Amino acid sequence: MPDYTVKLEPHGLSFKAHEGETILNAARRAGLWLAFECGWGDCGTCKLALKEGEVENLFPEAPAIKPQDERRNRILVCQSAARSNLVLQVKKKDLNSPREDLPTKDHRGTLAASEVLGPGIQRLSFTLEGPANFIPGQYAMVELAPRLRRAYLIANPPGEEKVEFIVRYKEEGAASEHLFGLANGDHLPIELPYGADYYRESNRTPVLIACGAGVASILSMLRWLRMQDGQREKPRYVFYGAPSPEELVLLDELEELADHLGAELLPAIEHPHSGWRGMVGTVQRVIENSLPTPWEEYTFYAAGPSSAVDPVSSMLKNAGIRVTRIRAEGFGPGS
Numbered sequence: 001m002p003d004y005t006v007k008l009e010p011h012g013l014s015f016k017a018h019e020g021e022t023i024l025n026a027a028r029r030a031g032l033w034l035a036f037e038c039g040w041g042d043c044g045t046c047k048l049a050l051k052e053g054e055v056e057n058l059f060p061e062a063p064a065i066k067p068q069d070e071r072r073n074r075i076l077v078c079q080s081a082a083r084s085n086l087v088l089q090v091k092k093k094d095l096n097s098p099r100e101d102l103p104t105k106d107h108r109g110t111l112a113a114s115e116v117l118g119p120g121i122q123r124l125s126f127t128l129e130g131p132a133n134f135i136p137g138q139y140a141m142v143e144l145a146p147r148l149r150r151a152y153l154i155a156n157p158p159g160e161e162k163v164e165f166i167v168r169y170k171e172e173g174a175a176s177e178h179l180f181g182l183a184n185g186d187h188l189p190i191e192l193p194y195g196a197d198y199y200r201e202s203n204r205t206p207v208l209i210a211c212g213a214g215v216a217s218i219l220s221m222l223r224w225l226r227m228q229d230g231q232r233e234k235p236r237y238v239f240y241g242a243p244s245p246e247e248l249v250l251l252d253e254l255e256e257l258a259d260h261l262g263a264e265l266l267p268a269i270e271h272p273h274s275g276w277r278g279m280v281g282t283v284q285r286v287i288e289n290s291l292p293t294p295w296e297e298y299t300f301y302a303a304g305p306s307s308a309v310d311p312v313s314s315m316l317k318n319a320g321i322r323v324t325r326i327r328a329e330g331f332g333p334g335s
């Protein structure tokens, strides 16, 4: 497997990158921290100008890549691998010092259990060789196969020697095929933590909003808050939306956690369903109609597919909530 040299201009710093390895990872291995946030191709934080050389784009459909980036030869280093020696232009702001408080670490995950929770929805549990250090609301990058990396929200609380994901199957999706085809005992490289929309200290009351498989993130927060034994600000409302009742997975556990923390759980489905006695409507509509005012006293945490989370963020912004009080982790339609 050839190694390539990646030079950072104008600094003159350089490092080696293996074939097929992301440039972001290669830099991290060498102790150089290029700016990143989502780690999978959504935020654009890791976008850099490629001055010389050729890269392999590992995720051509990445939402952060725009047509003008191709014209200007800008690449996402979190989803690009070297195919020759490279020269990248890096501004000072794109070169960070390591996050000493919570550095991203490589783990070897071993699939320990998988469980069907609902239609096309599974819980997958991977044991690690050490504790998983992250903050509830963050996610892990999983290398499903060479050149196939995807991000999954972590559902368990930090500190355990495992990570638990709640994943929805996507028909004919390469990532789904790999993940759902794993057998107990199979190993995968897992890096964590990633993501900036995690639970923070605040003097405002948290409102948690789970959309579909985003319930993983909200579960991690609730499970962790229960372990804190009243030392943290507890949520008062937990919204949980899905298209149908069968897709509101792990409802009993959520109910028990919400009860324990003194929060009200408000599940809602999008499509009317006989026998359903809860609320009906999109999550943002249910919040609009049922969250008591004044909303200024809340901090909002939302997680789920962007198609559900983005309308929630927009609705909150339109209602005058400051962006710093909206932590919204949206992910793509899956693959």
Ligand code: FES
Pocket (backbone or CB within 6 Å): 035, 036, 037, 038, 039, 040, 041, 042, 043, 044, 045, 046, 047, 064, 076, 077, 078, 079
């Ligand atoms: S880190 Fe978000 S697109 Fe690369």
